[in-house]
Amino acid sequence: MEKRRILTEQELHNLAMNIVGRQLESNGFEFMAVNSKPKKNPQFVCLKEKRLHFVVVRSVEYPSDPKVYDEKLMQKVKNHAMKFEAKTYYAGVGLSNAANRKLPVYLNEEYIVEYQGLIEVL
Numbered sequence: 661m662e663k664r665r666i667l668t669e670q671e672l673h674n675l676a677m678n679i680v681g682r683q684l685e686s687n688g689f690e691f692m693a694v695n696s697k698p699k700k701n702p703q704f705v706c707l708k709e710k711r712l713h714f715v716v717v718r719s720v721e722y723p724s725d726p727k728v729y730d731e732k733l734m735q736k737v738k739n740h741a742m743k744f745e746a747k748t749y750y751a752g753v754g755l756s757n758a759a760n761r762k763l764p765v766y767l768n769e770e771y772i773v774e775y776q777g778l779i780e781v782l
């Protein structure tokens with residue numbers, strides 16, 4: 661039997677990016693730039709209705725609240741977005757083990773997604 665492997669920080673981030681990316685795509689956003697590095701912001705620069713949108717994606721481990729974001733970081737991204745007349749969003753994706761939320765997320769095992777959608781940074 662294969663040994664269980666915990667998903668790395670990058671793999672969790674990629675999973676969160678895929679979840680958010682699918683939502684953006686289904687809502688008619690056109691991708692202008694995609695950055696999959698967790699600390700390089702924003703992760704998505706999109707165009708919708710002739711307006712730019714900057715989206716910062718974070719994978720959030722249980723029990724942290726995926727709707728709570730780093731205000732200082734998001735203000736920095738918003739200030740950068742304003743130069744391009746872009747809207748700024750935070751997308752926190754909570755990921756936890758489906759069998760026991762206190763355990764890490766393992767490769768090829770079920771997990772729970774807690775994602776409420778984009779949060780506009782005003």
